[in-house]
Amino acid sequence: MKNIVIGRYVPGNSFLYSMDPRTKLIALIVLMVAAFLIQSFAHMLVALLLVTSLLIFGKISVKRVYLGLRPLMFLLFFTFIFQILFNQEGDEIFVLPLHYTALSIFAAVAVAVFWFATKKRVRFKLLYFLITVVAIFAVFHFIDFGFLFARGTFRVFEEGLSTAFFIMVRLIIIIMLSTILTITTKPTDLNLGLERVLKPLGIVRINTEEIAMIISIALRYIPTLLDEANKIMLAQASRGVDFQEGKLKDKVVQIISLLVPMFIISFQRSDDLANAMEARSFVPGQPRTRLHVLTWKRLDTVAMVVSFLALTFVIVSRVVL
């Protein structure tokens, strides 16, 4: 549980770090909208290039962002495949005759089994999977002998390919941008920024300050609760609960033996905490002064202007094209 990479602040020093969290939040939204509105292939590539250069100039390790992307790789990959297989609009741009013969089916299954057996030992899993898929297609295409059952064709349509491309690049851009935000902004600053950005919601009677207080207490207690969960797991393990493996029924017992004490302790804790807060003159909804203030710098104005210009450019080119 200690290796959650997405949403982790990583200390560092660059213009992205010194930017106001409000700027980063608004810019994130503006740029996301822009990424969704881009229609031209070239613009999309330029956008991807720009976001990548943001990483480089912002001195963010590309590896960290890649680690943020990795859990979503398969999702990205499957949306891509899905679009290519099922979107059949536009011109045919690629046609591959396939032959389902006894021999080719056998060979394809063999390739798949081989992939399955060896995939744990390969470093670049996704690449390995891609090669396997290509290999299976190759098998069906080239092995046209040995008791033919049926023929088929694998078709890629223009629309399918371009939709797949757009969806994928958009998702990558969005994930990259939000990873940049969380890597360069302390959770407390992010929380404060969110509180300020959402302040207008006060009009509809949503008290953003209270929400921010809840989030900050949650942030404060997450490590404590994780510690506690670890302790309980050790305590239960010493009483014979096996957390490592087991069937579904055992899993249920494990989870209950963890959750019940967690709940009881958390209630005690929140009771104590509420008392301590109240005793220190906290009254929900009352005005408070704040230790942390956000300062708007020239850099923030520049960043804001650039993001809105990017959005305007995308909208204009969409209208003109």
Next chain:
Amino acid sequence: MSVIEIENVSFTYHGDKRALDNVSLSIEKGEWVSILGHNGSGKSTLSKLIVGLLKPQSGTIRVDGITLSASTVRDIRKRVGIVFQNPDNQFVGVTVRDDIAFGLENLQIERPEMIERIEHYAKKVDMYPYLNKEPHALSGGQKQRVAIAGILAMKTDVIIFDEATAMLDPEGRERVMEFMRTLNREGTTIIPITHEMKEAVMSDRIVVLKDGKVLKADKSENILKDKETLERSNLELLLPLEIMHYMNENGIDNPSLKEFLWQLSLNG
């Protein structure tokens, strides 16, 4: 002048067993009064009543002459601070700095003054180098010192320590006791709540609670020696005083040894 006056206060959580039963006591400004009692005797209940976290079913509580009520509770909390037992459950801020700031933010102290107080009181409890640290990087004793700084920064006249040293090691405990001494010397009214005789010896007065009632309230010297009261409230005599008692009961007369034992117990 009395800073805290409690008159005929009773409190029941639910059911009919009273957690506090007709308690009256008053505490003078600048005094150091320990509240001593066995588990479940109502000590924590009393401290929660004083700052208005609980509302008594009957009786009145006055702080600095202000009678506690829904409309004065905020004034009273400006005057009385509590350090609770569990260092983890009273750490509100994400960092030490934020935690000390919490109370000040609530009191709407202006930012420059807030920063000044945070630094001053962090230095006072020796936590200045840790200002940017998060609570899980601190020991229990350090967290407890942060809690103390948080209360000190609010400049309350009275500080209640509700078993604030119970979860600390001897060294952490000694440091907290040291703060109590310094603060008391500087004029703050100190009210430690404990079930350990050792922690009460340094106080001016001791109030002994038993089953929600005040069993006895007297100068520390007198309570320390009062074997009967202590036994009735399931508390233990300090070891040197136990020896002294034995000497008295068996007619062993040795004034210099008795004097020595007495000094020993006063020094904790």
